Each structure stands twice: as C-alpha cells, then as structure tokens.
Amino acid sequence: MNEERYGEFVLVRRHEQGRVAELVLDRPKAMNAVSTEMARSIAGACTALGEDRDVRVVVLTSTHERAFCVGADLKERNSFSDADLVRQRPVARGAYTGVLEVPVPTVAAVHGFALGGGFELALACDVIVADRTAVVGLPEVSVGVIPGGGGTQLLPRRVGAARAAELIFSARRVEAVEAGELGLVDQVVEEGRDREAALELASRIAGNSPVGLRAAKRALRLGQGLDLRAGLEVEDAAWRAVAFSGDRAEGVAAFNEKRTPEWPGE
Numbered sequence: 001m002n003e004e005r006y007g008e009f010v011l012v013r014r015h016e017q018g019r020v021a022e023l024v025l026d027r028p029k030a031m032n033a034v035s036t037e038m039a040r041s042i043a044g045a046c047t048a049l050g051e052d053r054d055v056r057v058v059v060l061t062s063t064h065e066r067a068f069c070v071g072a073d074l075k076e077r078n079s080f081s082d083a084d085l086v087r088q089r090p091v092a093r094g095a096y097t098g099v100l101e102v103p104v105p106t107v108a109a110v111h112g113f114a115l116g117g118g119f120e121l122a123l124a125c126d127v128i129v130a131d132r133t134a135v136v137g138l139p140e141v142s143v144g145v146i147p148g149g150g151g152t153q154l155l156p157r158r159v160g161a162a163r164a165a166e167l168i169f170s171a172r173r174v175e176a177v178e179a180g181e182l183g184l185v186d187q188v189v190e191e192g193r194d195r196e197a198a199l200e201l202a203s204r205i206a207g208n209s210p211v212g213l214r215a216a217k218r219a220l221r222l223g224q225g226l227d228l229r230a231g232l233e234v235e236d237a238a239w240r241a242v243a244f245s246g247d248r249a250e251g252v253a254a255f256n257e258k259r260t261p262e263w264p265g266e
Contacts, residue, residue, distance in 0.1 A: 007041035046098030071116025
C-alpha cells in the first residue's frame with residue numbers, strides 16, 4: 001500500500017493497485033478541525049487525485065478514533081481579523097469544492113463527530129457510510145454563521161428543503177440511526193466498520209469501467225436541479241462520450257466472452 005502526504009494533515013493511501021485512493025484526514029490532535037493549512041492540503045490532494053487516470057474511486061476517512069471531522073478550526077478563526085477571514089475564505093472553499101469536484105465516485109467513511117464543515121466534507125461525497133457512533137449536523141447558526149462549505153445546497157438535495165431547513169435552523173446533532181432514517185447518511189454499519197465498509201464498496205465500484213464511472217458521475221452531478229428534458233440531454237451527452245470508447249468495446253466483448261473486463265480506461 002503506497003502512501004503520500006499532502007502537507008502535515010492529509011494523507012493519501014493507494015489500494016487495489018492504485019484504483020482506490022483513500023484520502024485521510026490526519027489532524028488527530030484537533031479532531032481534524034479544518035485549518036487554513038489543512039484546507040489547502042485537502043484541495044491539493046483532490047486536484048491530484050482527479051488528474052490521476054488510475055484512480056477510479058476515492059474514499060474519505062479519518063485517523064481520529066472519536067471524530068471524522070469537527071468542522072472549521074474555530075481556535076484559528078478566533079485569532080482572525082476581518083481581513084484575515086476574507087483572505088482565508090477562498091482557501092476554505094477550495095477544500096469543500098475540491099472534494100465535490102473529484103471526477104470519480106467518492107465515499108465518505110464517518111464515525112464519531114461529523115459536524116459543520118466536517119459533515120459538509122461528507123456531504124460533498126457521493127455516498128456516506130457511517131458507523132453507529134456517528135453524530136452529524138450543521139450547527140453553524142449556533143455560533144453566528146451559516147453552513148458555508150456547501151451545506152445549505154447539498155443537504156436539501158439529499159433530504160428536501162423542509163427537512164434541511166429544520167436541521168440547519170435548529171442546529172441539532174443527529175445520531176447515526178436517525179441519520180440513516182432521514183437520509184443524512186446512506187449506510188449505517190456496526191461500530192468501527194465504517195472504513196472497512198466504505199473500502200469494500202469502493203472495491204466493488206472500482207471493478208467497473210473508469211470511463212463509465214467518470215461519465216456517470218458527470219451526468220448525475222450536472223443533471224441535478226435541471227428539469228427532466230434538460231437532464232436527459234445531459235445524460236445523452238454523457239452517453240455519447242462513452243459509446244465509442246475502448247471501455248465500451250471491451251465491456252461488450254467481455255460480456256459476450258463471459259470473462260472479466262480488462263478496461264483500457266479510454
């Protein structure tokens with residue numbers, strides 16, 4: 001298993017011959033609170049992973065035993081002047097949009113606290129796997145701000161406008177079982193199995209066509225919020241992008257020859 005570090009607080013591990021990349025939040029002394037430096041490292045790692053044609057899936061994990069990520073580093077923020085906060089904003093946004101714009105499927109493995117920006121990092125992923133210790137929420141209005149890492153846009157896309165409003169306005173924390181029932185997370189597993197389950201899912205995903213995976217994600221993301229007719233045009237464009245690819249030819253051949261595909265990735 002290969003490892004590569006991005007700054008002090010972000011680690012990338014490679015699995016499945018490099019097809020699965022594990023993006024690890026590794027600031028345990030601060031429960032993975034996202035500082036300016038950490039935000040910059042998350043964005044840099046996401047850019048590199050998106051450009052790596054060997055990567056088919058990214059799994060977002062944490063090294064802290066009791067937290068996925070507790071959100072923005074409020075101790076750092078407390079020392080900021082207004083000018084500092086303005087300067088830091090694009091860096092902070094870069095971390096969340098970096099995860100959101102990874103062009104391959106992404107899976108978050110959540111345990112313990114995933115609050116504020118921590119939950120927004122998970123929401124930026126395509127699928128969220130949580131263990132029974134998970135506690136999620138967007139409590140920003142309780143400290144005088146709003147979810148600013150995509151929460152006001154991503155949460156209603158998951159659970160609907162009214163449910164998102166209730167959760168954001170109340171600032172309440174939601175434990176794993178209820179989070180699963182409400183659709184805040186997609187899969188709830190036994191305590192300590194979030195990373196294992198997320199990597200298992202990633203392994204299944206990674207067996208599929210890399211061209212198909214990128215195109216399917218693009219269609220899913222670009223189609224969100226469009227009316228059906230426009231969404232179907234997005235889907236058709238994505239289909240045309242893969243229909244004449246080497247992966248499509250190999251997939252059809254492998255199916256007819258009853259063998260495992262050897263994807264060319266183009």
